[in-house]
Amino acid sequence: xxxxxxxxxxxxxxxxxxxxxxxxxxxxxxxxxxxxxxxxxxxxxxxxxxxxxxxxxxxxxxxxxxxxxxxxxxxxxxxxxxxxxxxxxxxxxxxxxxxxxxxxxxxxxxxxxxxxxxxxxxxxxxxxxxxxxxxxxxxxxxxxxxxxxxxxxxxxxxxxxxxxxxxxxxxxxxxxxxxxxxxxxxxxxxxxxxxxxxxxxxxxxxxxxxxxxxxxxxxxxxxxxxxxxxxxxxxxxxxxxxxxxxxxxxxxxxxxxxxxxxxxxxxxxxxxxxxxxxxxxxxxxxxxxxxxxxxxxxxxxxxxxxxxxxxxxxxxxxxxxxxxxxxxxxxxxxxxxxxxxxxxxxxxxxxxxxxxxxxxxxxxxxxxxxxxxxxxxxxxxxxxxxxxxxxxxxxxxxxxxxxxxxxxxxxxxxxxxxxxxxxxxxxxxxxxxxxxxxxxxxxxxxxxxxxxxxxxxxxxxxxxxxxxxxxxxxxxxxxxxxxxxxxxxxxxxxxxxxxxxxxxxxxxxxxxxxxxxxxxxxxxxxxxxxxxxxxxxxxxxxxxxxxxxxxxxxxxxxxxxxxxxxxxxxxxxxxxxxxxxxxxxxxxxxxxxxxxxxxxxxxxxxxxxxxxxxxxxxxxxxxxxxxxxxxxxxxxxxxxxxxxxxxxxxxxxxxxxxxxxxxxxxxxxxxxxxxxxxxxxxxxxxxxxxxxxxxxxxxxxxxxxxxx
Ligand SMILES: Nc1nc2c(c(=O)[nH]1)N[C@H]1C(S)=C(S)[C@@H](COP(=O)(O)OP(=O)(O)OC[C@H]3O[C@@H](n4cnc5c(=O)[nH]c(N)nc54)[C@H](O)[C@@H]3O)O[C@H]1N2
Ligand SMILES: Nc1nc2c(c(=O)[nH]1)N[C@H]1C(S)=C(S)[C@@H](COP(=O)(O)OP(=O)(O)OC[C@H]3O[C@@H](n4cnc5c(=O)[nH]c(N)nc54)[C@H](O)[C@@H]3O)O[C@H]1N2
Ligand SMILES: [Mo]
Numbered sequence: 001x002x003x004x005x006x007x008x009x010x011x012x013x014x015x016x017x018x019x020x021x022x023x024x025x026x027x028x029x030x031x032x033x034x035x036x037x038x039x040x041x042x043x044x045x046x047x048x049x050x051x052x053x054x055x056x057x058x059x060x061x062x063x064x065x066x067x068x069x070x071x072x073x074x075x076x077x078x079x080x081x082x083x084x085x086x087x088x089x090x091x092x093x094x095x096x097x098x099x100x101x102x103x104x105x106x107x108x109x110x111x112x113x114x115x116x117x118x119x120x121x122x123x124x125x126x127x128x129x130x131x132x133x134x135x136x137x138x139x140x141x142x143x144x145x146x147x148x149x150x151x152x153x154x155x156x157x158x159x160x161x162x163x164x165x166x167x168x169x170x171x172x173x174x175x176x177x178x179x180x181x182x183x184x185x186x187x188x189x190x191x192x193x194x195x196x197x198x199x200x201x202x203x204x205x206x207x208x209x210x211x212x213x214x215x216x217x218x219x220x221x222x223x224x225x226x227x228x229x230x231x232x233x234x235x236x237x238x239x240x241x242x243x244x245x246x247x248x249x250x251x252x253x254x255x256x257x258x259x260x261x262x263x264x265x266x267x268x269x270x271x272x273x274x275x276x277x278x279x280x281x282x283x284x285x286x287x288x289x290x291x292x293x294x295x296x297x298x299x300x301x302x303x304x305x306x307x308x309x310x311x312x313x314x315x316x317x318x319x320x321x322x323x324x325x326x327x328x329x330x331x332x333x334x335x336x337x338x339x340x341x342x343x344x345x346x347x348x349x350x351x352x353x354x355x356x357x358x359x360x361x362x363x364x365x366x367x368x369x370x371x372x373x374x375x376x377x378x379x380x381x382x383x384x385x386x387x388x389x390x391x392x393x394x395x396x397x398x399x400x401x402x403x404x405x406x407x408x409x410x411x412x413x414x415x416x417x418x419x420x421x422x423x424x425x426x427x428x429x430x431x432x433x434x435x436x437x438x439x440x441x442x443x444x445x446x447x448x449x450x451x452x453x454x455x456x457x458x459x460x461x462x463x464x465x466x467x468x469x470x471x472x473x474x475x476x477x478x479x480x481x482x483x484x485x486x487x488x489x490x491x492x493x494x495x496x497x498x499x500x501x502x503x504x505x506x507x508x509x510x511x512x513x514x515x516x517x518x519x520x521x522x523x524x525x526x527x528x529x530x531x532x533x534x535x536x537x538x539x540x541x542x543x544x545x546x547x548x549x550x551x552x553x554x555x556x557x558x559x560x561x562x563x564x565x566x567x568x569x570x571x572x573x574x575x576x577x578x579x580x581x582x583x584x585x586x587x588x589x590x591x592x593x594x595x596x597x598x599x600x601x602x603x604x605x606x607x608x609x610x611x612x613x614x615x616x617x618x619x620x621x622x623x624x625x626x627x628x629x630x631x632x633x634x635x636x637x638x639x640x641x642x643x644x645x646x647x648x649x650x651x652x653x654x655x656x657x658x659x660x661x662x663x664x665x666x667x668x669x670x671x672x673x674x675x676x677x678x679x680x681x682x683x684x685x686x687x688x689x690x691x692x693x694x695x696x697x698x699x700x701x702x703x704x705x706x707x708x
Contacts, residue, residue: 002592005601009432010459014416014598016429017460026405029422036461036471039426044475046409047084050381056085057334057357057378060364064388065593067465069438069452070494072430073387076469076483077413078332081384083478086333088378091341091354091685092361094394096261096296098269098686102562103296104351105270105547106277107524108537111445113298114256114291115520116144121290123252125155126245127170128276129181130260131163134589138446145169154252156245158184159262160584161611161653162646174245175648177571178582179691180235181263183564184242185275187231189282190217191246198250199284206531207281209546213561226564234564236648250283254290262586262690264295267567269686274562278545286543287528289520297444298523343558343683347539347549352685362395362681365403386413386430386465389594391420392660395677395689397668398635413465416598419660419672429462436464437487439495439507447515449498451507466490558683569678569693571650579632579693581616581652585673586690588655597659608671609642611653612696617643620696627699629667630654632692635675637668638699652696656689 019039024030050058061081067073081087093100103110116138119125125148132141142165149155149169157166158174158181166173176184192198193214203210212221219225228239228246235242249255259276266272276294285291338355340346346353357377359367364380371379383404391400397419404410404423412424421427438452458464470483482490495501500515507513526534535541539549551560559565566572571582587593590602597603610630612622622628624643629636630652639654647653654673661670668675677692 001590001605002596002602005596005599006434008599008601009415009596010434010456012416012598015459016414016416016421016427016462018429019461020427022425022427026423026425027401029417031427036428036463039428040468040472040475043411043426043428044472046382046411047384047476050408051084054379054381057088058381059087060359060368060380060383061087061089062383062385062388062390064386064390064393066387066389066595067433067438068443069433069440071438071487071491072433072436072465074465076466077384077386079482080469080473080476080478082331082333083473083481084476086335087384088334088380089332089358090361090364091358092681092687094265094361094687094689096264097352098264098266098682098684099259099261099273099295101270101345101352101684101686102264102273102277104345104348105550106274106281106538106544107293108348108539108544109350110296111298112277112293112296112523113258113444114289114293114522115298115517116140118289118520118522119144119148119256120151120153122148122153122254122256122292123290124248124255125153126249126255126257127155127157127159127165128257128259129159129263130157130258131159131161131165131262131586133165133168134163135587137444138442140446142169154248160582160648160651161586164589174237174241177234177236177648178584178651179263179266179570180231180564181272182268182275182562183226183231183234184237185272185279186217186226186562186564187228187235187242188246188249189213189275189279190226191228191243192250192279192282193217195247195250197247198282202284202286203282206286206528206536207543207545208540209544209561210282212546213278213282216561216563236650249279253283254285254288255283256290256292257285257294258292259294262584265687265689266682267569267686267688267691268557268565268682268684269688270682270684271559271562271565275564277543278562281543281545287522287524287526289522291522293523298521343553343555345549349537360681360685362679362687365396365399365679368403368406369399381408383407383410385410385420385424389418389420389659391423392418392594392672392674393656394679395674395687396634396679397660397672397675398666399679413468415462418594419670428468429460430468431458431462431464435459435462436466437491439491441498447500447517449495449501449507449513449515451511451513453508453511553683555683567691569688569691571693573693576693579695580650581612581694581696582650582690583630583673583676583692583694584647584651584653584690585656585677585692586653588657591655591657594657594659597657607640608655608658609640610671610696611642611644611647613647613649613651614643614645615649616652616696617641620698622696622698627702628696629699630676630694630696632676632694634678634692635668636666637671637675639669639671641696652694 020031063074157170228242335355338357345351367376410424440450658671660672
């Protein structure tokens with residue numbers, strides 16, 4: 001659906017046509033048209049000036065998910081900035097930072113998923129906070145789930161929302177109060193352990209720390225047995241349902257518990273992911289056909305690649321020693337020699353080990369506003385933005401506007417005048433992937449590559465990120481650069497380490513290259529079949545139910561075994577008296593984040609509205625279609641209400657990605673979810689995008705027609 005509608009995006013009247021320079025105040029949205037030469041001179045001069053006055057760390061690189069090709073988007077920009085001494089880089093992936101932390105702590109790697117076709121070997125599949133029918137992870141996932149269902153394999157969905165996946169793929173929907181998943185998972189563990197349904201052989205052979213987890217679960221540690229009745233109060237799932245699910249999961253082996261990332265985008269997201277990892281561990285559902293190690297990425301690659309990220313060079317283009325390597329964001333000179341962040345799992349290879357020169361993605365408005373005086377590593381003067389609608393897509397938009405307005409200079413490379421671009425000093429028009437060549441590596445280890453053949457010439461005055469960086473590099477006096485090579489040669493160079501692309505030319509001709517896979521990949525099969533030869537890549541060599549590396553941090557909010565924790569914006573916190581509804585902000589089927597929001601065909605599919613249960617709506621006199629205000633201390637928005645039983649009472653949902661559009665009083669009429677979300681991060685680095693409290697009331701002028 002999004003693919004078919006993309007032509008409306010390419011040929012949209014709203015495409016940026018020429019370079020623009022701000023003439024009004026920041027945020028007024030008044031720009032004048034200038035030439036490419038003028039624009040790039042101004043950008044180059046500003047970079048030089050800021051670098052000279054304040055050092056490279058004053059330049060903040062702001063990348064995003066706008067382009068998934070190897071060659072465009074942020075890549076050439078980063079490579080170019082490396083050559084002039086680097087920039088301040090951020091850490092923390094909004095997609096999965098909590099899940100990543102948990103996966104590293106438990107297994108020492110993030111490659112923990114099985115091939116999708118292996119789902120047909122499962123006796124039970126649990127989609128926990130996962131809606132793959134909408135958030136397309138790859139074209140195959142929904143198909144394999146549908147086949148599993150057709151074969152009579154039971155599928156359960158645990159989600160506060162009755163998602164399209166629950167509706168189409170699942171046999172049972174278990175609604176849960178948002179942010180309480182850890183409690184549910186721990187109560188399931190309680191049932192399994194107290195009924196002796198756990199796999200003691202597996203636990204003995206492959207894990208450490210089970211006793212400490214058992215003591216917490218049974219209440220020996222804190223006098224609170226984590227019974228289903230304990231969890232019922234917290235999760236709103238009945239004790240009986242929890243008991244049944246626990247028994248079903250433990251007895252129907254092998255079973256695939258797939259723990260999605262949505263519930264990990266919460267105040268203690270890593271605890272949820274850790275609890276899911278531990279649950280599939282104690283039932284021995286790891287390394288076997290039909291099982292699933294709960295979280296994170298999957299891969300079809302060899303064990304060698306999983307453990308070491310092996311970079312064997314082969315493929316169509318053999319780089320000699322002289323050829324510069326593919327740029328990696330890790331090679332940023334500003335980070336060289338920096339100590340690791342204390343809270344990170346820095347002892348683990350390839351772990352969550354960012355340099356302490358970096359700023360968390362969800363803390364950078366504070367970093368801009370407070371700088372070195374506030375304890376941040378640098379004073380930021382300039383934002384260099386490419387491939388992201390940053391202001392719209394990250395929490396606390398109102399603070400974001402303030403922070404961005406305070407900068408000396410903002411340049412953005414964009415296709416549309418997004419809410420973020422509105423704040424820039426120079427806006428440069430970038431072409432789309434239809435207008436240049438590139439290679440895309442599919443998400444999460446699906447076995448194919450895509451060659452994006454250029455279909456049309458660049459529209460208007462737009463250029464590719466690569467073309468722009470070629471020109472800008474000259475203006476920055478960079479003498480020799482990888483970017484000097486022709487596009488095709490760079491692409492060959494970048495694809496060279498991908499040894500499974502057997503023929504670059506075939507990939508280019510067909511538009512894709514399918515990798516032959518001998519047998520469906522099962523994560524950790526080697527570990528389970530021959531543990532002596534293949535230990536887990538953790539510090540202990542075993543699956544860590546108790547993680548010593550976490551224990552060293554001595555942080556009660558980052559316990560070494562997974563624990564259910566509450567926080568200051570949870571349903572049971574004091575502020576819930578004022579703002580009594582939990583806000584969910586998941587990904588929507590008709591957009592990719594904020595991209596495609598402005599596409600008429602897609603707008604028709606699902607008009608933007610806040611989802612609210614009839615119980616909560618009637619308490620507030622709200623009828624389906626009424627205009628409502630959704631608000632908390634961070635902001636206020638005004639959009640229609642969709643009154644529906646597809647969401648659990650006590651929670652409301654505003655899908656992320658609608659464009660911020662404030663009226664003169666600062667009320668967002670666009671319905672951008674992040675006007676309400678919080679710019680903090682969990683001890684493990686998770687973004688609490690699903691952990692905000694809000695209140696809802698009828699808008700002053702509550703009929704949509706009157707408003708229009
Ligand atoms: N159509 C579309 N597809 C996309 C994207 C997109 O924007 N649009 N974005 C892509 C990207 S970059 C990413 S990272 C992925 C994201 O993929 P996901 O993280 O899987 O997507 P979400 O929709 O945010 O969350 C999945 C589910 O988690 C549920 N959820 C949220 N909070 C909780 C909770 O506390 N408990 C439980 N049990 N469930 C909860 C939501 O209701 C939702 O149904 O999707 C990718 N695919
Ligand atoms: N509340 C809430 N917020 C969220 C999430 C959530 O679940 N809830 N999810 C988060 C997640 S997982 C993610 S990944 C982020 C994504 O957030 P972003 O990375 O900001 O993604 P988009 O909103 O799609 O913005 C991408 C921009 O890149 C531009 N673009 C496209 N192609 C190119 C190109 O080739 N070159 C350049 N220079 N620009 C290009 C597009 O026009 C678009 O404006 O959002 C996060 N925000
Ligand atoms: Mo993401």
